[in-house]
Amino acid sequence: MNPSVVSRVALANVVANGVIVVTGGAVRLTGSGLGCPTWPECTDGSIRPTPELAGHGLIEFGNRLLTFVLVVVAFATVLAVFASVRRDLRRLAVLSLLGIPAQALLGGVTVLTGLNPWTVAAHFLVSAVLVAIATLLWLRSREPGVGQLLVRRPFALLVTGIAVTVAAVQVAGTVVTGSGPHSGDPEAGRTGLDPELMSQLHADVVFLLIGLTVALLVGLHATDSPGRVRRAARDLLLVELAQGLIGYVQYFTQLPAVLVLLHMAGAVLITVYTARLVWSVRGPASELPVGAAPVATTAVR
Structure with a gap:
Protein backbone atom coordinates (compact mmCIF):
# COMPACT_ATOMS: atom_id res chain seq x y z
CA MET A 1 0.00 0.00 0.00
CA GLU A 143 9.34 8.18 7.51
CA PRO A 144 10.89 4.97 6.13
CA GLY A 145 11.69 3.59 9.57
CA VAL A 146 13.11 4.41 12.99
CA GLY A 147 16.78 5.32 12.83
CA GLN A 148 19.52 6.21 15.26
CA LEU A 149 19.49 8.63 18.17
CA LEU A 150 20.00 12.20 16.93
CA VAL A 151 20.86 13.82 20.26
CA ARG A 152 23.32 13.14 23.03
CA ARG A 153 22.19 10.55 25.54
CA PRO A 154 21.62 13.07 28.42
CA PHE A 155 19.11 14.88 26.19
CA ALA A 156 17.37 11.62 25.35
CA LEU A 157 17.10 10.86 29.06
CA LEU A 158 15.71 14.35 29.69
CA VAL A 159 13.08 13.77 27.00
CA THR A 160 12.10 10.56 28.79
CA GLY A 161 11.89 12.51 32.04
CA ILE A 162 9.61 15.06 30.39
CA ALA A 163 7.33 12.29 29.12
CA VAL A 164 7.13 10.79 32.62
CA THR A 165 6.38 14.23 34.08
CA VAL A 166 3.62 14.76 31.52
CA ALA A 167 2.11 11.48 32.69
CA ALA A 168 2.30 12.72 36.29
CA VAL A 169 0.61 15.99 35.27
CA GLN A 170 -2.20 14.06 33.61
CA VAL A 171 -2.70 11.83 36.64
CA ALA A 172 -2.70 14.83 39.00
CA GLY A 173 -5.17 16.59 36.72
CA THR A 174 -7.62 13.69 36.93
CA VAL A 175 -7.38 13.76 40.73
CA VAL A 176 -8.18 17.48 40.70
CA THR A 177 -11.18 16.78 38.47
CA GLY A 178 -12.37 13.96 40.69
CA SER A 179 -12.15 16.21 43.75
CA GLY A 180 -14.01 19.20 42.35
CA PRO A 181 -17.31 19.95 40.62
CA HIS A 182 -18.38 18.72 37.15
CA SER A 183 -18.81 15.16 38.31
CA GLY A 184 -20.91 14.19 35.31
CA ASP A 185 -24.07 13.65 37.34
CA PRO A 186 -25.51 15.23 40.50
CA GLU A 187 -25.50 11.85 42.23
CA ALA A 188 -21.89 10.98 41.37
CA GLY A 189 -19.42 10.80 44.25
CA ARG A 190 -16.17 12.72 44.69
CA THR A 191 -12.75 11.57 45.89
CA GLY A 192 -13.10 13.38 49.22
CA LEU A 193 -9.71 15.02 48.76
CA ASP A 194 -9.23 18.76 49.23
CA PRO A 195 -9.70 20.35 45.75
CA GLU A 196 -7.51 23.33 46.60
CA LEU A 197 -4.66 21.14 47.83
CA MET A 198 -4.94 18.87 44.78
CA SER A 199 -4.93 21.91 42.48
CA GLN A 200 -1.74 23.17 44.12
CA LEU A 201 -0.09 19.79 43.72
CA HIS A 202 -1.12 19.72 40.08
CA ALA A 203 0.30 23.22 39.55
CA ASP A 204 3.60 22.24 41.18
CA VAL A 205 4.04 19.31 38.79
CA VAL A 206 3.19 21.62 35.87
CA PHE A 207 5.92 24.04 37.00
CA LEU A 208 8.36 21.12 37.06
CA LEU A 209 7.30 20.12 33.55
CA ILE A 210 7.77 23.62 32.18
CA GLY A 211 11.17 23.90 33.87
CA LEU A 212 12.35 20.61 32.35
CA THR A 213 11.13 21.63 28.91
CA VAL A 214 12.88 25.01 29.11
CA ALA A 215 16.10 23.27 30.23
CA LEU A 216 15.86 20.87 27.29
CA LEU A 217 15.24 23.66 24.81
CA VAL A 218 18.17 25.73 26.09
CA GLY A 219 20.47 22.69 25.99
CA LEU A 220 19.39 21.78 22.46
CA HIS A 221 20.11 25.28 21.18
CA ALA A 222 23.42 25.47 23.04
CA THR A 223 24.65 22.27 21.37
CA ASP A 224 23.17 23.00 17.93
CA SER A 225 21.03 19.87 18.02
CA PRO A 226 18.87 18.89 15.02
CA GLY A 227 16.11 21.30 14.12
CA ARG A 228 13.36 18.70 14.35
CA VAL A 229 14.12 18.10 18.03
CA ARG A 230 14.39 21.81 18.81
CA ARG A 231 11.08 22.50 17.06
CA ALA A 232 9.37 19.66 18.92
CA ALA A 233 10.63 20.98 22.28
CA ARG A 234 9.66 24.55 21.41
CA ASP A 235 6.14 23.62 20.32
CA LEU A 236 5.60 21.48 23.41
CA LEU A 237 6.65 24.41 25.61
CA LEU A 238 4.19 26.73 23.84
CA VAL A 239 1.35 24.24 24.37
CA GLU A 240 2.34 23.83 28.02
CA LEU A 241 2.26 27.60 28.57
CA ALA A 242 -1.13 27.94 26.87
CA GLN A 243 -2.50 25.04 28.88
CA GLY A 244 -1.14 26.52 32.10
CA LEU A 245 -2.78 29.87 31.32
CA ILE A 246 -6.15 28.19 30.72
CA GLY A 247 -5.73 26.25 33.95
CA TYR A 248 -5.11 29.36 36.01
CA VAL A 249 -7.97 31.30 34.43
CA GLN A 250 -10.45 28.44 34.97
CA TYR A 251 -9.34 28.07 38.59
CA PHE A 252 -9.83 31.76 39.42
CA THR A 253 -13.14 31.96 37.52
CA GLN A 254 -14.74 29.04 39.42
CA LEU A 255 -14.25 26.41 36.70
CA PRO A 256 -16.67 27.47 33.93
CA ALA A 257 -17.55 24.49 31.74
CA VAL A 258 -16.25 26.07 28.53
CA LEU A 259 -12.78 26.62 29.96
CA VAL A 260 -12.72 23.15 31.52
CA LEU A 261 -13.50 21.70 28.08
CA LEU A 262 -10.70 23.79 26.54
CA HIS A 263 -8.39 22.49 29.27
CA MET A 264 -9.31 18.91 28.32
CA ALA A 265 -8.57 19.67 24.67
CA GLY A 266 -5.25 21.12 25.84
CA ALA A 267 -4.49 17.88 27.68
CA VAL A 268 -4.94 16.03 24.39
CA LEU A 269 -2.57 18.44 22.66
CA ILE A 270 -0.01 18.06 25.45
CA THR A 271 -0.11 14.30 24.87
CA VAL A 272 0.27 14.71 21.10
CA TYR A 273 3.19 17.12 21.34
CA THR A 274 4.93 15.03 23.99
CA ALA A 275 4.68 11.99 21.71
CA ARG A 276 6.10 14.15 18.92
CA LEU A 277 9.06 15.12 21.11
CA VAL A 278 9.74 11.47 21.94
CA TRP A 279 9.55 10.64 18.23
CA SER A 280 11.84 13.50 17.20
CA VAL A 281 14.97 12.30 19.02
CA ARG A 282 15.41 9.42 16.58
CA GLY A 283 15.87 10.13 12.93
CA PRO A 284 14.62 8.19 9.92
CA ALA A 285 16.20 4.81 9.25
CA SER A 286 18.67 6.40 6.83
CA GLU A 287 20.07 8.88 9.37
CA LEU A 288 23.51 8.45 10.97
CA PRO A 289 23.77 8.34 14.79
CA VAL A 290 24.83 11.55 16.52
CA GLY A 291 28.58 12.11 16.34
CA ALA A 292 29.13 9.51 13.64
CA ALA A 293 31.32 10.41 10.70
CA PRO A 294 30.07 9.59 7.20
CA VAL A 295 31.67 6.56 5.64
CA ALA A 296 34.35 7.53 3.16
CA THR A 297 34.04 6.13 -0.32
CA THR A 298 36.82 5.66 -2.82
CA ALA A 299 36.08 6.09 -6.46
CA VAL A 300 36.90 3.14 -8.63
CA ARG A 301 39.10 4.17 -11.50
Whole structure:
Protein backbone atom coordinates (compact mmCIF):
# COMPACT_ATOMS: atom_id res chain seq x y z
CA MET A 1 0.00 0.00 0.00
CA ASN A 2 1.13 3.55 -0.75
CA PRO A 3 2.91 5.06 2.30
CA SER A 4 0.92 8.30 1.94
CA VAL A 5 -2.32 6.34 2.33
CA VAL A 6 -1.02 4.71 5.51
CA SER A 7 -0.02 8.11 6.84
CA ARG A 8 -3.41 9.68 6.11
CA VAL A 9 -5.31 6.83 7.74
CA ALA A 10 -2.99 6.99 10.76
CA LEU A 11 -3.63 10.74 11.05
CA ALA A 12 -7.39 10.09 11.00
CA ASN A 13 -6.80 7.67 13.87
CA VAL A 14 -5.07 10.41 15.88
CA VAL A 15 -7.94 12.84 15.25
CA ALA A 16 -10.59 10.26 16.14
CA ASN A 17 -8.87 9.39 19.42
CA GLY A 18 -8.56 13.06 20.32
CA VAL A 19 -12.15 13.93 19.42
CA ILE A 20 -13.63 11.17 21.56
CA VAL A 21 -11.71 12.47 24.59
CA VAL A 22 -13.12 15.97 24.10
CA THR A 23 -16.67 14.72 23.50
CA GLY A 24 -16.34 12.57 26.61
CA GLY A 25 -15.49 15.75 28.49
CA ALA A 26 -18.58 17.39 27.07
CA VAL A 27 -20.68 14.48 28.41
CA ARG A 28 -19.32 15.06 31.90
CA LEU A 29 -19.58 18.86 31.78
CA THR A 30 -23.22 18.76 30.70
CA GLY A 31 -24.07 16.41 33.55
CA SER A 32 -24.89 13.64 31.09
CA GLY A 33 -22.55 11.00 32.45
CA LEU A 34 -25.46 8.81 33.48
CA GLY A 35 -27.69 9.84 30.57
CA CYS A 36 -27.54 6.14 29.75
CA PRO A 37 -27.73 4.65 33.25
CA THR A 38 -26.59 1.15 32.33
CA TRP A 39 -24.16 -0.63 30.02
CA PRO A 40 -23.80 -2.04 27.35
CA GLU A 41 -27.43 -1.04 26.77
CA CYS A 42 -28.51 2.54 27.35
CA THR A 43 -31.43 1.47 29.52
CA ASP A 44 -32.67 -1.93 30.60
CA GLY A 45 -33.99 -3.55 27.44
CA SER A 46 -33.00 -0.76 25.03
CA ILE A 47 -29.71 0.21 23.39
CA ARG A 48 -31.16 3.64 22.59
CA PRO A 49 -32.07 6.38 25.05
CA THR A 50 -35.72 6.66 26.00
CA PRO A 51 -37.68 9.94 25.79
CA GLU A 52 -37.63 10.12 29.59
CA LEU A 53 -33.85 10.56 29.53
CA ALA A 54 -34.23 13.68 27.37
CA GLY A 55 -31.11 15.54 26.24
CA HIS A 56 -28.72 13.87 28.69
CA GLY A 57 -29.51 10.47 27.20
CA LEU A 58 -28.91 11.70 23.67
CA ILE A 59 -25.57 13.25 24.62
CA GLU A 60 -24.28 10.12 26.34
CA PHE A 61 -25.64 7.85 23.60
CA GLY A 62 -24.01 10.03 20.93
CA ASN A 63 -20.66 9.70 22.65
CA ARG A 64 -21.07 5.93 22.77
CA LEU A 65 -21.80 5.89 19.03
CA LEU A 66 -18.51 7.68 18.39
CA THR A 67 -16.76 4.61 19.78
CA PHE A 68 -17.94 2.67 16.72
CA VAL A 69 -16.49 5.37 14.45
CA LEU A 70 -13.21 5.05 16.34
CA VAL A 71 -13.27 1.26 15.88
CA VAL A 72 -13.75 1.66 12.12
CA VAL A 73 -10.85 4.13 11.85
CA ALA A 74 -8.56 1.99 14.04
CA PHE A 75 -9.44 -1.15 12.07
CA ALA A 76 -8.75 0.70 8.81
CA THR A 77 -5.39 1.72 10.24
CA VAL A 78 -4.52 -1.89 11.03
CA LEU A 79 -5.52 -3.00 7.53
CA ALA A 80 -3.49 -0.22 5.91
CA VAL A 81 -0.40 -0.99 7.98
CA PHE A 82 -0.56 -4.74 7.38
CA ALA A 83 -1.05 -4.12 3.66
CA SER A 84 2.14 -2.06 3.56
CA VAL A 85 5.75 -3.13 3.94
CA ARG A 86 6.06 -1.38 7.33
CA ARG A 87 6.28 -4.29 9.74
CA ASP A 88 7.65 -1.94 12.41
CA LEU A 89 4.27 -0.16 12.57
CA ARG A 90 2.20 -3.27 13.17
CA ARG A 91 2.57 -3.40 16.94
CA LEU A 92 1.45 0.20 17.35
CA ALA A 93 -1.51 -0.31 15.02
CA VAL A 94 -2.67 -3.43 16.87
CA LEU A 95 -2.28 -1.73 20.26
CA SER A 96 -4.32 1.21 19.01
CA LEU A 97 -7.12 -1.14 17.97
CA LEU A 98 -7.04 -3.39 21.05
CA GLY A 99 -7.13 -0.38 23.35
CA ILE A 100 -10.64 0.51 22.17
CA PRO A 101 -12.53 -2.53 23.55
CA ALA A 102 -10.47 -2.24 26.75
CA GLN A 103 -11.52 1.40 26.98
CA ALA A 104 -15.15 0.50 26.25
CA LEU A 105 -15.16 -2.05 29.08
CA LEU A 106 -13.65 0.52 31.43
CA GLY A 107 -16.35 2.96 30.33
CA GLY A 108 -18.95 0.34 31.20
CA VAL A 109 -17.46 -0.10 34.65
CA THR A 110 -17.52 3.69 35.05
CA VAL A 111 -21.24 3.81 34.31
CA LEU A 112 -22.11 0.77 36.42
CA THR A 113 -20.23 2.24 39.41
CA GLY A 114 -22.18 5.49 39.18
CA LEU A 115 -19.28 7.54 37.79
CA ASN A 116 -16.82 6.63 40.51
CA PRO A 117 -14.18 9.39 40.21
CA TRP A 118 -11.30 6.91 40.18
CA THR A 119 -12.73 4.92 37.28
CA VAL A 120 -13.51 8.18 35.46
CA ALA A 121 -9.85 9.14 35.94
CA ALA A 122 -8.67 5.78 34.63
CA HIS A 123 -11.01 6.15 31.64
CA PHE A 124 -9.35 9.43 30.68
CA LEU A 125 -5.80 8.19 31.27
CA VAL A 126 -6.30 5.16 29.02
CA SER A 127 -7.57 7.54 26.34
CA ALA A 128 -4.41 9.64 26.74
CA VAL A 129 -2.27 6.53 26.22
CA LEU A 130 -4.21 5.69 23.05
CA VAL A 131 -3.71 9.24 21.76
CA ALA A 132 0.04 8.90 22.35
CA ILE A 133 0.19 5.53 20.57
CA ALA A 134 -1.81 6.86 17.62
CA THR A 135 0.46 9.92 17.37
CA LEU A 136 3.65 7.84 17.37
CA LEU A 137 2.15 5.57 14.73
CA TRP A 138 1.26 8.52 12.50
CA LEU A 139 4.65 10.23 12.85
CA ARG A 140 6.60 7.04 12.21
CA SER A 141 4.46 6.26 9.16
CA ARG A 142 5.75 9.46 7.52
CA GLU A 143 9.34 8.18 7.51
CA PRO A 144 10.89 4.97 6.13
CA GLY A 145 11.69 3.59 9.57
CA VAL A 146 13.11 4.41 12.99
CA GLY A 147 16.78 5.32 12.83
CA GLN A 148 19.52 6.21 15.26
CA LEU A 149 19.49 8.63 18.17
CA LEU A 150 20.00 12.20 16.93
CA VAL A 151 20.86 13.82 20.26
CA ARG A 152 23.32 13.14 23.03
CA ARG A 153 22.19 10.55 25.54
CA PRO A 154 21.62 13.07 28.42
CA PHE A 155 19.11 14.88 26.19
CA ALA A 156 17.37 11.62 25.35
CA LEU A 157 17.10 10.86 29.06
CA LEU A 158 15.71 14.35 29.69
CA VAL A 159 13.08 13.77 27.00
CA THR A 160 12.10 10.56 28.79
CA GLY A 161 11.89 12.51 32.04
CA ILE A 162 9.61 15.06 30.39
CA ALA A 163 7.33 12.29 29.12
CA VAL A 164 7.13 10.79 32.62
CA THR A 165 6.38 14.23 34.08
CA VAL A 166 3.62 14.76 31.52
CA ALA A 167 2.11 11.48 32.69
CA ALA A 168 2.30 12.72 36.29
CA VAL A 169 0.61 15.99 35.27
CA GLN A 170 -2.20 14.06 33.61
CA VAL A 171 -2.70 11.83 36.64
CA ALA A 172 -2.70 14.83 39.00
CA GLY A 173 -5.17 16.59 36.72
CA THR A 174 -7.62 13.69 36.93
CA VAL A 175 -7.38 13.76 40.73
CA VAL A 176 -8.18 17.48 40.70
CA THR A 177 -11.18 16.78 38.47
CA GLY A 178 -12.37 13.96 40.69
CA SER A 179 -12.15 16.21 43.75
CA GLY A 180 -14.01 19.20 42.35
CA PRO A 181 -17.31 19.95 40.62
CA HIS A 182 -18.38 18.72 37.15
CA SER A 183 -18.81 15.16 38.31
CA GLY A 184 -20.91 14.19 35.31
CA ASP A 185 -24.07 13.65 37.34
CA PRO A 186 -25.51 15.23 40.50
CA GLU A 187 -25.50 11.85 42.23
CA ALA A 188 -21.89 10.98 41.37
CA GLY A 189 -19.42 10.80 44.25
CA ARG A 190 -16.17 12.72 44.69
CA THR A 191 -12.75 11.57 45.89
CA GLY A 192 -13.10 13.38 49.22
CA LEU A 193 -9.71 15.02 48.76
CA ASP A 194 -9.23 18.76 49.23
CA PRO A 195 -9.70 20.35 45.75
CA GLU A 196 -7.51 23.33 46.60
CA LEU A 197 -4.66 21.14 47.83
CA MET A 198 -4.94 18.87 44.78
CA SER A 199 -4.93 21.91 42.48
CA GLN A 200 -1.74 23.17 44.12
CA LEU A 201 -0.09 19.79 43.72
CA HIS A 202 -1.12 19.72 40.08
CA ALA A 203 0.30 23.22 39.55
CA ASP A 204 3.60 22.24 41.18
CA VAL A 205 4.04 19.31 38.79
CA VAL A 206 3.19 21.62 35.87
CA PHE A 207 5.92 24.04 37.00
CA LEU A 208 8.36 21.12 37.06
CA LEU A 209 7.30 20.12 33.55
CA ILE A 210 7.77 23.62 32.18
CA GLY A 211 11.17 23.90 33.87
CA LEU A 212 12.35 20.61 32.35
CA THR A 213 11.13 21.63 28.91
CA VAL A 214 12.88 25.01 29.11
CA ALA A 215 16.10 23.27 30.23
CA LEU A 216 15.86 20.87 27.29
CA LEU A 217 15.24 23.66 24.81
CA VAL A 218 18.17 25.73 26.09
CA GLY A 219 20.47 22.69 25.99
CA LEU A 220 19.39 21.78 22.46
CA HIS A 221 20.11 25.28 21.18
CA ALA A 222 23.42 25.47 23.04
CA THR A 223 24.65 22.27 21.37
CA ASP A 224 23.17 23.00 17.93
CA SER A 225 21.03 19.87 18.02
CA PRO A 226 18.87 18.89 15.02
CA GLY A 227 16.11 21.30 14.12
CA ARG A 228 13.36 18.70 14.35
CA VAL A 229 14.12 18.10 18.03
CA ARG A 230 14.39 21.81 18.81
CA ARG A 231 11.08 22.50 17.06
CA ALA A 232 9.37 19.66 18.92
CA ALA A 233 10.63 20.98 22.28
CA ARG A 234 9.66 24.55 21.41
CA ASP A 235 6.14 23.62 20.32
CA LEU A 236 5.60 21.48 23.41
CA LEU A 237 6.65 24.41 25.61
CA LEU A 238 4.19 26.73 23.84
CA VAL A 239 1.35 24.24 24.37
CA GLU A 240 2.34 23.83 28.02
CA LEU A 241 2.26 27.60 28.57
CA ALA A 242 -1.13 27.94 26.87
CA GLN A 243 -2.50 25.04 28.88
CA GLY A 244 -1.14 26.52 32.10
CA LEU A 245 -2.78 29.87 31.32
CA ILE A 246 -6.15 28.19 30.72
CA GLY A 247 -5.73 26.25 33.95
CA TYR A 248 -5.11 29.36 36.01
CA VAL A 249 -7.97 31.30 34.43
CA GLN A 250 -10.45 28.44 34.97
CA TYR A 251 -9.34 28.07 38.59
CA PHE A 252 -9.83 31.76 39.42
CA THR A 253 -13.14 31.96 37.52
CA GLN A 254 -14.74 29.04 39.42
CA LEU A 255 -14.25 26.41 36.70
CA PRO A 256 -16.67 27.47 33.93
CA ALA A 257 -17.55 24.49 31.74
CA VAL A 258 -16.25 26.07 28.53
CA LEU A 259 -12.78 26.62 29.96
CA VAL A 260 -12.72 23.15 31.52
CA LEU A 261 -13.50 21.70 28.08
CA LEU A 262 -10.70 23.79 26.54
CA HIS A 263 -8.39 22.49 29.27
CA MET A 264 -9.31 18.91 28.32
CA ALA A 265 -8.57 19.67 24.67
CA GLY A 266 -5.25 21.12 25.84
CA ALA A 267 -4.49 17.88 27.68
CA VAL A 268 -4.94 16.03 24.39
CA LEU A 269 -2.57 18.44 22.66
CA ILE A 270 -0.01 18.06 25.45
CA THR A 271 -0.11 14.30 24.87
CA VAL A 272 0.27 14.71 21.10
CA TYR A 273 3.19 17.12 21.34
CA THR A 274 4.93 15.03 23.99
CA ALA A 275 4.68 11.99 21.71
CA ARG A 276 6.10 14.15 18.92
CA LEU A 277 9.06 15.12 21.11
CA VAL A 278 9.74 11.47 21.94
CA TRP A 279 9.55 10.64 18.23
CA SER A 280 11.84 13.50 17.20
CA VAL A 281 14.97 12.30 19.02
CA ARG A 282 15.41 9.42 16.58
CA GLY A 283 15.87 10.13 12.93
CA PRO A 284 14.62 8.19 9.92
CA ALA A 285 16.20 4.81 9.25
CA SER A 286 18.67 6.40 6.83
CA GLU A 287 20.07 8.88 9.37
CA LEU A 288 23.51 8.45 10.97
CA PRO A 289 23.77 8.34 14.79
CA VAL A 290 24.83 11.55 16.52
CA GLY A 291 28.58 12.11 16.34
CA ALA A 292 29.13 9.51 13.64
CA ALA A 293 31.32 10.41 10.70
CA PRO A 294 30.07 9.59 7.20
CA VAL A 295 31.67 6.56 5.64
CA ALA A 296 34.35 7.53 3.16
CA THR A 297 34.04 6.13 -0.32
CA THR A 298 36.82 5.66 -2.82
CA ALA A 299 36.08 6.09 -6.46
CA VAL A 300 36.90 3.14 -8.63
CA ARG A 301 39.10 4.17 -11.50
